[in-house]
Amino acid sequence: MRRDAGAPSNRRGRLPAAVRPPRRDLGEDPDVRFTLANERTFLSWIRTGLALDAAGLAVVQLLPELVVPYAREAVAVTLVVLGTIVASASFRRWASVEEAMRTRTPLPPSWLPGLLAASIGTLSLVTVVLLVAAQR
Amino acid sequence: MSAADTPDTPDATARRRTFDEGLQAERTSLAWDRTALTIGGVGALLARAGGTSLPWAWPVAVAAFALAAALLLLARSRYVHRDASLRGEHAAPTHALIAVAGTAGVVISVASLAVVIGVAFAV
Numbered sequence: 263m264r265r266d267a268g269a270p271s272n273r274r275g276r277l278p279a280a281v282r283p284p285r286r287d288l289g290e291d292p293d294v295r296f297t298l299a300n301e302r303t304f305l306s307w308i309r310t311g312l313a314l315d316a317a318g319l320a321v322v323q324l325l326p327e328l329v330v331p332y333a334r335e336a337v338a339v340t341l342v343v344l345g346t347i348v349a350s351a352s353f354r355r356w357a358s359v360e361e362a363m364r365t366r367t368p369l370p371p372s373w374l375p376g377l378l379a380a381s382i383g384t385l386s387l388v389t390v391v392l393l394v395a396a397q398r
Numbered sequence: 399m400s401a402a403d404t405p406d407t408p409d410a411t412a413r414r415r416t417f418d419e420g421l422q423a424e425r426t427s428l429a430w431d432r433t434a435l436t437i438g439g440v441g442a443l444l445a446r447a448g449g450t451s452l453p454w455a456w457p458v459a460v461a462a463f464a465l466a467a468a469l470l471l472l473a474r475s476r477y478v479h480r481d482a483s484l485r486g487e488h489a490a491p492t493h494a495l496i497a498v499a500g501t502a503g504v505v506i507s508v509a510s511l512a513v514v515i516g517v518a519f520a521v
Contacts, residue, residue, distance in 0.1 A: 283493035298422040304496060305429040308503040312436045315510035319443045322514050335518035342514050346507035353500030 284357050289364035300359050307352035307374070314345030328392045337389055344381055348374065423477055430473035433499060438466035440506055444513055452516045458509045465502055469495075 291297070318341035321334060328334045351374055358370045441462025448455025472495060 283497060286493075295420065295422050298426045301496065302426050302429045305426075305433045305499070308499055309433050309436050311503050311507060312433075312440045315507050316436075316440050316443050318514050319440075319447045319510055322517050323447055332518075335514070338514045338518060339511070342507065342511045346504065346511060349500070349503030349507045352503065353497065356496060356500075 282357065284361040284364060288361060289366065292360075292363040296363055297360075300356060300363065303359075304352055304356035307348060307355065310378070311345045311347075311349030311352060314341050314348060318342035318345065325393075326396060329395045330392060333388075333392050337385060337392075340381070340385055344378070348378065427473050427477035430469060430476070434466045434469035434473065437462050437469065437502060437506065440510070441466065444506070444509055447513050447517055452513055455509065455513055458506070462502070462506060465498075469499070 318338040321338040321341060325334050325337075355372060355374065362369050441459040444455045444462070445459035448459075476492060476495070
C-alpha cells in the first residue's frame with residue numbers, strides 16, 4: 263500500500279519491497295525525536311526476533327526430552343519461525359511508519375504485537391504442561 | 399567553577415536545550431549497542447548449537463560477530479555525528495544501516511531455523 267504510486271521510478275524503486283526504504287523526498291522531515299523513536303522501535307523488534315531465535319536454539323540444546331515425541335522440537339521450531347516472522351516484518355514496519363510520519367498520515371496498524379502475545383502465551387502454556395508432565 | 403557563574407548568551411542556552419533533549423540520541427545509540435551485542439550472542443549460540451555436525455553454522459557465526467563489531471563502531475560514530483543534526487530540528491535516519499540490521503535479523507533467523515531443524519531431526 264504505497265502512497266507514492268505514480269511517482270517517477272527512481273533507483274530505490276528497483277529494490278524489493280522488503281528492503282526498500284521510504285523516499286527521503288516524500289513529505290517533510292518529521293521531528294527528530296519521532297525519527298529516533300521509530301529507529302529504536304525497529305531495533306527493539308529486531309532484538310525481539312533475535313531473542314526468539316535464541317530461545318529456539320536454547321530449547322533444542324537445554325530442554326530434556328518431553329513425554330510427547332518431538333514436542334520439544336516443535337516448540338523450538340515454532341519459536342524460531344516466530345523470530346523469522348518478527349525479524350522480516352520489523353523493517354517494513356519501520357519503513358511504513360517513517361512514510362506515515364513524513365506524509366503526516368495516521369500510523370499504520372500492526373498485527374505483530376497481537377500475534378506475538380497470542381503465540382508466546384500459547385507456547386508458554388504448552389511448554390509448562392509438557393515440562394510438568396515430564397517430571398512425573 | 400567560575401564558568402558556571404558566567405551568564406549564558408541566549409544563543410548558548412537555546413543550543414543546550416536543543417541538544418539531545420530527552421537523551422534521544424543516547425538512547426538510540428544504546429539501542430544499537432544492545433542490538434549489536436544480541437546479534438553477536440545469537441551468533442555464538444548458532445556456533446554452539448551447530449557444533450561439529452553442522453559446520454556451515456560457523457561461517458554464519460563469524461559473520462554475525464563481524465557485523466556486531468561493525469555495528470558497535472558505526473553506532474558510536476553515528477552518535478558523535480548526530481550532534482550536528484540534533485542542533486538543527488531534523489535528523490535523517492540512516493536508511494542503509496537499518497536495512498542492514500533488518501536483513502541480518504532475517505538471515506540469522508533463517509540460519510537458526512536450519513540449525514534447529516538440523517539438530518532436531520537430521521542427527
